[in-house]
Amino acid sequence: MNGSNRAPDDRPVVFMATTQQPYHPRHYHLMAVGLHRAGVPARMVAQPDHAEHPPGPVPVVFVEVSPGRLARFLSAPRVIRAALALRPRVVHVTSLDLLPWAVLLRTFARVPVLYDSNEDYPADILLKEWLPRPARTVLSRVVGRVEPWCAARLDAVTLADEGTAANFAGIGTPLIVIYNFPWLEMLGGADADDVEPEFDVSYHGSLPQLYLDPLLATARILHDRGVPARWCLVARDYRDEERSALEERIRRAGLLDRMTLRYNQPFTEMPGLLRASRLGFIPLPDRPKFHRNLPRKLFEYLAAGRPAVVSDLPPIRRLVGDAGCCVLVRPGDPVESADALQELLTAPNRAREMGERGRRLVADRLNAEREVGPYVDLVRRLGAGVRNGG
Template identity: 35%
Template sequence: MNRRVVHLSSAHPAEDTRIFVKECRTLAAAGYDTHIVISTAHGYEKDGVKFHALAQRPGRFYRMCVKPLHAYRAVRALAPDVLHVHEPDLLPLAWLFARRGVHVIYDSHEDLPRQIPYKDWIPAPLRGPIARIVEWFEDGICRSLAGVVAATPHIADRFYKAGVNAVCVANFPNLSELAMPAGESWDAREKSVAYIGTISVERGVNELLQAAKIADVKIHIAGFPHPAALGETLKSAHERGEIVYHGAISRDAVLDLMRTLRGGIVCFHPLPNHVDAQPNKLFEYMSAGLPVIASHFPLWREIIEKSGCGICVDPNKPRAIAEAIRYILDHDWDAKAMGERGQNAVRERYNWEVQADILLAFYRDILKEAV
């Protein structure tokens, strides 16, 4: 009988790229009876993965206090061999199922203790103590679980040093996206670049708006604004002809947009959770054959310089971002070569197929399964 795996999330969208597109589809293809308990209007099945609906209601209290009770009932009814949880507020529930003999995995997408000092809704004097308590809490519970799947080497190393069975499974793009229909020829592409993803001050939107003016380029910006009020600022800039603001667009629309432009920007501010992260969009730009303009963090610089796929800049300096944009747009041969080198690096190293093997090996080890 196939082992039953349940992925549980209280905050992510139903078809989240990491949870569904990468991890769950990989597990289902490998023969696991794969389920997701997540916020969705109704249950359904897709690509061999069975979705089970959690109620969707606004508010942090509901998500952190009430929703876990509903999640507990849903998971208990499914009686999984493996429970794979995706938020820290689900760790008490994870501990309960581990006590019941379920193999429980915690998927650490971000380094939460390093984020807390930047949470504006927490009073400043409390952020340091709360961060230490959260790290103690996470480490303590995770030592009682089967293991941790971490999104970056930094997070995996943190848990490993705390005595946790941890492995890094990075958010690299699917090789299937390299087989997408060819984009416009380089000469036919619009002389512009894009930022695609969650839009926020911390992710450099103000510097992008300034860089667009300095470089005299209409940067394409697509994604969810956070907070939502930021969307009005972007709409105004769009109406003035300073940028092209797309708002939130579908995955297919993202791919279509990348096929028509000449570069991708990921200039996050140097916050702890950014410096040690491996942003999805960096590798998605690379997979699409776009040269990258990225923050000069050591980890990012190592990836970009090793691949020769872009330019690293100080994310706090709009003029540096603008100069990088102008270089890419004014040096066609070099920009195209950067894009090709980035795509080759994804094909050889930075792809989900390599990470899928790591995930499956981790599951086999936990379940004591033969290869």
């Protein structure tokens, strides 16, 4: 049978995770949806999370929840069995927990395996507040060696930015950077600016202490100045006990009446939530991780046509420092952050112009339509049998 008469390969690309993030903004809404739009079947295998999600174009196979980090690591065989039952043409591993297992999977199942390093994990471990400080240092060093060693034995590595790619320099495995840019359909149109926003400042994503401390300090300064800023915090992956702790912390700061809290919102609702606010705020600390990684929420503010006050760190400065769509402030300086937010809130025309520049930046360059093409090509080559190392 010649190639033109060959039946199309309907085996899916299977994304595997041990985390409770089946609809991850990157793995599901960017990568898996990108494959689906290119006509490549995709499936997701993961634990269910805490949100109610509308049906998406990529089917999800849910595995039993494994609470706790050790249980999550040990759940890998169950996740792998669920993935192999789908007869994958390619497996894309999206959890660091699964990386050692991925080497075994590629060796014994003889299926192409990719690994996604979503962030600088060795630097990220140094920020983990639940770990004793000495343990963070040791674990960071271990991951810094094991991650590239395992990745060198796989078929390709995908990365969210050039900074993380430096962790894998010289391993011989193909590397491809796929930035977390939004789809063009997430762009806020001109009509969105005609609606009076419900909030003045928003923040969305995880809220560890390193982010929450400068955010509350900034909000308190504005409050003390008599600036009646209305805040919306959209907290991701929050359980009931975490909600109570967050609300108690905000109450102690005397800001509960200024803050609207939303929990575990589906990613598909984020464009509307961001357009319901005048400004975004991204108070990243000056730590090694943020000298390499870019916050995905920055691109989402740009797509929504909302200017953001963002920590002035090297990756952010290189990307948008001269674009006129954000105000960069000194990391860890709540007074400078409050000054920038107050200035934009009292200059709505300037804020609107900055938001429009950000929207145009996404429309012209920083969009998923331009970003996912090389990834789709890579997956097709691997599915056709072009493997790393022959």
